[in-house]
Amino acid sequence: MIVNQTEAEERQYLGTIVSRLKKAIRLLDNKISTTHHEVIEAKKYVWDNMAGLDPAERAANRVEISLTIDHGEKAVDKQKRLRKLVEAPYFGRVDFVPDGRAERDAYYIGVYAFNEEDSQENLIYDWRAPIASMFYDFNVGEASYSAPAGMIEGEIGLKRQFKIKDQVMEYMIESSMNINDEVLQKELSQTSDEKMRNIVATIQKEQNVIIRNEYSHELIIQGVAGSGKTSVALHRVAFLLYRFKGTLTSDNIFIISPNKVFANYISNVLPELGEENIVQFGFEELAARELEGVFEFQTFNEQVTELTDSRNEPLIERIKYKATMDFVHELDRFAAHIRENDFTPVELIIEDTRIGKADIIRAYQAAGNVPIKQKLEKTATVIAGSARDENGGRLRPAAVKKIKTDIKRMFKSLNLLAIYKDFYHFIGKPELLKLKKARMLEFSDVFPLVYLKILVEGAKSFDSVKHLLVDEMQDYTPVQYAVLSLLFTCKKTVLGDSNQSVNPYSSSSITEIQKVFPKADTVELLKSYRSTIEIINFARQINPNSKIVPIERHGLLPRIKKSESWAGELTDVKQAITEFLDSDHRSLGIVCKTQAQAKRIYGEITDIHKDIYLLDFSSDQFHEGIMVTSCHMAKGLEFEHVIVPFVDVSNYMTKMDRSLLYIACTRAMHTLTLTFHGEQSSFVSSIGA
Numbered sequence: 001m002i003v004n005q006t007e008a009e010e011r012q013y014l015g016t017i018v019s020r021l022k023k024a025i026r027l028l029d030n031k032i033s034t035t036h037h038e039v040i041e042a043k044k045y046v047w048d049n050m051a052g053l054d055p056a057e058r059a060a061n062r063v064e065i066s067l068t069i070d071h072g073e074k075a076v077d078k079q080k081r082l083r084k085l086v087e088a089p090y091f092g093r094v095d096f097v098p099d100g101r102a103e104r105d106a107y108y109i110g111v112y113a114f115n116e117e118d119s120q121e122n123l124i125y126d127w128r129a130p131i132a133s134m135f136y137d138f139n140v141g142e143a144s145y146s147a148p149a150g151m152i153e154g155e156i157g158l159k160r161q162f163k164i165k166d167q168v169m170e171y172m173i174e175s176s177m178n179i180n181d182e183v184l185q186k187e188l189s190q191t192s193d194e195k196m197r198n199i200v201a202t203i204q205k206e207q208n209v210i211i212r213n214e215y216s217h218e219l220i221i222q223g224v225a226g227s228g229k230t231s232v233a234l235h236r237v238a239f240l241l242y243r244f245k246g247t248l249t250s251d252n253i254f255i256i257s258p259n260k261v262f263a264n265y266i267s268n269v270l271p272e273l274g275e276e277n278i279v280q281f282g283f284e285e286l287a288a289r290e291l292e293g294v295f296e297f298q299t300f301n302e303q304v305t306e307l308t309d310s311r312n313e314p315l316i317e318r319i320k321y322k323a324t325m326d327f328v329h330e331l332d333r334f335a336a337h338i339r340e341n342d343f344t345p346v347e348l349i350i351e352d353t354r355i356g357k358a359d360i361i362r363a364y365q366a367a368g369n370v371p372i373k374q375k376l377e378k379t380a381t382v383i384a385g386s387a388r389d390e391n392g393g394r395l396r397p398a399a400v401k402k403i404k405t406d407i408k409r410m411f412k413s414l415n416l417l418a419i420y421k422d423f424y425h426f427i428g429k430p431e432l433l434k435l436k437k438a439r440m441l442e443f444s445d446v447f448p449l450v451y452l453k454i455l456v457e458g459a460k461s462f463d464s465v466k467h468l469l470v471d472e473m474q475d476y477t478p479v480q481y482a483v484l485s486l487l488f489t490c491k492k493t494v495l496g497d498s499n500q501s502v503n504p505y506s507s508s509s510i511t512e513i514q515k516v517f518p519k520a521d522t523v524e525l526l527k528s529y530r531s532t533i534e535i536i537n538f539a540r541q542i543n544p545n546s547k548i549v550p551i552e553r554h555g556l557l558p559r560i561k562k563s564e565s566w567a568g569e570l571t572d573v574k575q576a577i578t579e580f581l582d583s584d585h586r587s588l589g590i591v592c593k594t595q596a597q598a599k600r601i602y603g604e605i606t607d608i609h610k611d612i613y614l615l616d617f618s619s620d621q622f623h624e625g626i627m628v629t630s631c632h633m634a635k636g637l638e639f640e641h642v643i644v645p646f647v648d649v650s651n652y653m654t655k656m657d658r659s660l661l662y663i664a665c666t667r668a669m670h671t672l673t674l675t676f677h678g679e680q681s682s683f684v685s686s687i688g689a
């Protein structure tokens with residue numbers, strides 16, 4: 001039977017569901033306050049009768065109290081979800097009839113599931129439930145989904161999308177086709193709140209495949225700017241937490257993200273989907289953990305700033321050399337070489353016990369292909385274990401300790417920096433190592449050194465992590481991935497865009513990354529959801545390599561404003577800010593090539609409005625309002641309106657500048673303004689014409 005056929009019936013049904021949700025919330029209210037009372041009473045009982053209770057009774061009472069608290073907490077969590085759900089209970093409906101059955105059932109799909117405790121009727125299905133996958137994957141007609149019992153095939157008779165806000169249905173769309181473009185358009189053209197939002201109601205088919213992929217050990221997603229990579233990756237995390245409930249929790253997932261502002265920007269999404277937020281850290285924190293404060297190092301941001309400030313050919317050469325897979329192979333070859341050749345055994349005489357050189361060689365070879373320090377320790381343990389004193393007894397602890405020290409000394413050097421320097425002599429390129437100062441590394445040396453350290457000393461891997469998510473993959477080199485593969489043996493989702501590198505001298509494409517993870521599955525996303533067609537067409541001319549395809553959403557043409565002087569350009573920037581303030585838009589990004597330029601503009605415009613923020617690498621908040629920042633910092637973020645100043649020929653000139661300008665322009669959702677004085681950059685001059 002077809003239920004709720006007409007819009008009027010749907011509106012009525014929504015009213016019923018809202019009432020039933022409200023009733024469930026009230027019931028939970030009672031449950032929570034009863035539990036609260038029970039806990040207080042139970043604690044009071046234990047306290048009052050402390051003297052009379054034996055230890056077993058006290059323990060049993062404590063267990064009882066903690067179980068009651070646990071029930072109470074679960075009820076509070078459930079209530080929190082229902083309170084959210086009651087505002088917009090569902091966004092989709094599919095009517096499905098499995099093969100061999102006559103009756104079709106209607107399945108309403110929402111951000112969470114809702115089933116009434118007394119009837120146990122499933123009134124709303126979680127978007128991650130197996131049956132909900134059909135909403136994203138199929139049109140009206142033949143359909144199937146993978147249930148725990150196997151593949152269920154059948155037919156979808158009806159598919160609807162709803163926009164419900166504050167318990168009221170704003171619209172309802174019959175969508176015999178894919179997730180309806182009209183709904184997607186409405187979602188995308190809305191003014192956005194300060195942070196990234198969930199996209200459950202309009203997940204696209206190609207995105208759903210990624211979100212629900214349970215099998216890939218490594219999944220690499222190359223997606224053009226605005227294709228939803230980050231959104232999809234976060235929804236994938238939410239899906240995996242749902243699918244593997246019981247074995248996977250948010251504590252088992254790590255996200256490597258580019259900076260704290262980005263971490264803050266995406267921090268809404270998982271809680272909106274009812275999941276806990278997840279630990280995020282940067283590659284530099286990882287390096288600091290591995291180098292344990294023994295070395296200081298330049299940050300990636302400082303390296304990028306050094307490269308954007310001036311062209312330093314030897315520096316570029318050093319960076320480029322260390323950004324290849326061949327370099328990782330050279331490090332491997334060197335580590336194998338020193339393991340073979342830098343160990344020089346000699347006969348040992350410890351407290352009248354003679355240990356022959358041949359025995360030491362044998363033990364060293366038998367210790368296998370493990371990190372060098374561990375190999376030496378294993379060798380010493382075997383030698384000490386088999387050595388006997390003159391009475392045939394085992395050696396005393398002091399003698400064992402001496403053997404360990406002496407065997408370590410047989411290795412040429414275990415000093416990391418000395419070994420790293422030796423590496424460059426080994427490959428015949430000593431000029432490729434340049435310290436910033438004593439024990440202070442250039443950024444391009446940080447991960448080679450960490451990698452070598454792991455090969456020499458071993459590492460404590462992150463065993464509790466069951467899924468690792470790496471965003472902005474293009475900014476990390478093969479040696480960084482090689483480090484990740486040694487530290488994290490878990491499943492990985494790696495995402496990025498090779499056209500959005502802030503440092504083209506060390507950027508990695510999907511092909512490079514696959515060399516580290518040869519069994520990885522790869523996916524490409526080409527459709528961009530963020531920006532209007534006009535902005536995408538503009539950006540595509542800046543970077544013709546990008547395969548970016550816009551979705552059908554129109555807006556104003558990007559504007560390029562020319563001035564004769566800096567004062568004139570500043571007036572243009574201020575004018576664009578005023579236009580933004582007069583519009584409905586809520587976020588404006590002023591994106592400069594460098595942080596120094598961002599600081600300069602910021603200094604000139606703070607009097608226009610009270611809420612203007614300068615984002616730099618020490619910032620940790622994404623704000624609603626006006627943000628001034630660099631291209632590097634803006635990566636991964638988006639703004640409704642974007643102003644890109646200083647688009648003159650001397651500022652945007654190199655390959656690296658082109659990449660930065662592309663990043664800046666693709667941050668814009670609805671409108672884009674470029675300003676310059678003097679001669680305009682050749683990257684945009686032909687577009688102007």
Ligand SMILES: Nc1ncnc2c1ncn2[C@@H]1O[C@H](COP(=O)(O)OP(=O)(O)OP(=O)(O)O)[C@@H](O)[C@H]1O
Binds near residue numbers: 224225227231636666
């Ligand atoms: N299926 C979708 N439905 C609605 N909005 C979507 C969808 N996919 C992506 N978006 C929106 O498109 C914008 C870009 O998404 P996101 O930031 O995840 O893309 P990205 O590929 O990580 O971008 P970039 O690499 O440029 O930083 C966001 O506003 C996001 O909400």
